[in-house]
Amino acid sequence: MVVKIKHELEKCIGCGACAAVCPDNWEMAGDKSKPLKTELAEAGCNKEAESSCPVNCIHVNEE
Numbered sequence: 001m002v003v004k005i006k007h008e009l010e011k012c013i014g015c016g017a018c019a020a021v022c023p024d025n026w027e028m029a030g031d032k033s034k035p036l037k038t039e040l041a042e043a044g045c046n047k048e049a050e051s052s053c054p055v056n057c058i059h060v061n062e063e
């Protein structure tokens, strides 16, 4: 299984929630966040990042 992370950068308001709940794969870069990896073997805390994002701009798809 491959887990793909999609981040809609234009929607990101830079609140920092994703980096707070999932520092393994999210960091802040200026006034936005960014995923360190967009393809992973397991979703891990990216699921928490997805559910904690207030503007729903993180999408975790397990394929």
Ligand code: SF4
Pocket (backbone or CB within 6 Å): 011, 012, 013, 014, 015, 016, 017, 018, 019, 032, 033, 052, 053, 054, 055, 056, 057, 058
């Ligand atoms: S939780 Fe969402 S809005 Fe907040 S920094 Fe992360 S991606 Fe951006």
